[in-house]
Amino acid sequence: MDKISVCPVCGNETTKDSLTGKYHCDKCKKTFKKAALCDKCGKEVEILAACGSTQFFCNHCNELKSKKTLEFFLKEQ
Template sequence: MDNLNICPVCGNELIKNSSTGKYRCETCDKTFTKAALCDKCKKEVEILAACGSTQFFCNHCNELKSKKSIEFFLKEEV
């Protein structure tokens, strides 16, 4: 099981809503979204999805990033 299936708050398994793409923990009642970090500056990148394709753009480095070069993490919704 990868770390996108585990709640970063309590460590229990998350449930993914397939229609919204959000992750929910029933134990601590928190909701998360998948986000990504730039490999160079470690800042959050913008996820661009259109026409069946997903690209990642770092506004700080001002460049496109490949899926292999970024690190995914769960970001808590407020």
């Protein structure tokens, strides 16, 4: 099971809505969105998505980030 698909509240597997991109846990009835942390400062990065392209920007470090260096997690809505 992928780390991003596990509910951070109860540990149950989540399901992803393909239209909204949000994750839902049927056990604890919570909804989450995918978020990422900067590899340098540990702050949450901004996810910029347009025209099929996704970029990641850290406002604290003021630089674009590579997807490979980020740590993804589920953030409660």
